[in-house]
Amino acid sequence: MNIDKELRDQQAFDETPFSEEDKKLYSLLISELDKDSEIDIKPSFSAEIIRKLEAKKRKEALWEFLLFSSAIAGVIFLTIAAISFVGNETSKQLDLFQDSPVGPVIALVVLIIIFQVLDKKYLRDTRIKGRLKQS
Amino acid sequence: MDDQSLVRSILNGNTQAFSFLIRKYEKLVYHMVQKLVNDEPSVEELAQDVFMKVHDKLPGFRFESKLSTWIATIAYRHTVNHLRKSKRMVYKELEEASEERFFITEETPAQIYESQDTGKYVQEHIQKLPAHYRNILYLYHIEEMTYPEIVEITGLPVGTVKNYLFRARKLLKEQLSKFVKQEELL
Incomplete structure (x- = not known):
């Protein structure tokens, strides 16, 4: 760190001319602040x-599987319901x-x-692929 | 491995690459969290959450800033949100505290003597400063970040960032002067 520049900036902030003692302190x-303090991080972090x-x-994979299965089951169910509604007017049970x-x-x-699901x-996935193509 | 290749590798699903990213930036995240939260168990938990968030948000990272700045921003915001949610008033109080409160306990010459060396004495007094001051001192002096980078991380105006930095140094210098005088007497 450029001590002279830091002293100039600090002096401008303090708005008082620095004595020799101020400069030393x-x-x-600043030299102490530039030293990194010890930090304890577990190796297994x-x-x-x-x-x-x-x-x-x-x-997430399980949740995706459930969503996907529900979507397929739902589409099949609605297709059957729609076919019965259009094609078989007497089948009232399925006329939901x-x-x-x-x-x-x-x-x-x-x-x-x-x-x-989409x-x-x-x-x-498309977003990630697009991002990978860009970089 | 440079940051671009590292991110690319992680997005391709390489877990080892993410493990490498964690090791590369764990110190930064730990320091960022620790400067805001002092108790050790939540520091580790929060640091873990930060990396989980980094993994989630990585597809959206466009290298508009340095990866370290981006990770530090996530760490800072996540910790501040945690403090707000847990309604720890300490954060607010420290933010608004007046300078006179920081080193409110007058030290006896014996207490000053116990600090043994300048480094330890300075570190002890940094811990007494408000969270924002500690954080800005760390980002500026240890991470050697520029003012615009600190502004990006903290969301504070550049004037406030400079003000906190210079005020923190002025307060520490006043305390250091007591220590040096005591040393000279011995």
């Missing part, structure tokens, strides 16, 4: 973070859209799940 202080990260990845709010609610949930899996 500030020089001593990085390994613990990697462990946490891997556990988080596993949790006409008789109760269950159909629209399921449709909405399925759309949300599909959006989550956002989590594909958009994020």
Whole structure:
């Protein structure tokens, strides 16, 4: 660190001309401030973070699998419901859209799940790939 | 390995590269957190959280600043948010404290003598300074960061950053003068 420059800046801040003693004290202080203090970091610190990260990845993978499975099941269910609604008017049990709010609610949930899957899996992956191409 | 290749490697899913990044910047993050939070268990926990956040946010990092500045910013903001959430008034109090309060306990010559050396004496008095002062002293003197970099990390205006730095040094110099006088008497 440039002590002379630091002394000039400090003097401008203190707004008083420095005596020889002030200069000596500030020089001593700045040299002490430039020394790094000891810090105790466990050797296992990085390994613990990697462990946490891997556990988080596993949790995310499970969550993605559940979302993906729900999305597929939802699409199949809605397809069957739609086919029965259009093609078979006598099959009232499957006519969910006409008789109760269950159909629209399921449709909405399925759309949300599909959006989550797309956002989590594909958009994020595309973003990372794009970022890698840029660098 | 330079920071560009390191980030690229991590984004490709290389866990070893992230482990290398942690080792490279653990000291910076630890210091950043420790300057704001004094108790040891939460320092380690917070430092771990910071690196988890760094991993999450890495795809969005565009090298518009140095990687160290970006990591220090995350460490600073995460710790400040933690202090705000846990409603520790210490942070607010220290931020607004008047200078007279920092070294409120008058030291006896014997206490000064116990400090043994200048380095230890200065470090003891740095610990008594407000969190912002300690942090800015660390970033400026140890990490040798520029004013714009410190502004980016802390979000404080450049005038405030300079003010804290010079005030901290002035206060420490006054304390150091007592120590030097005591040494001369011995």
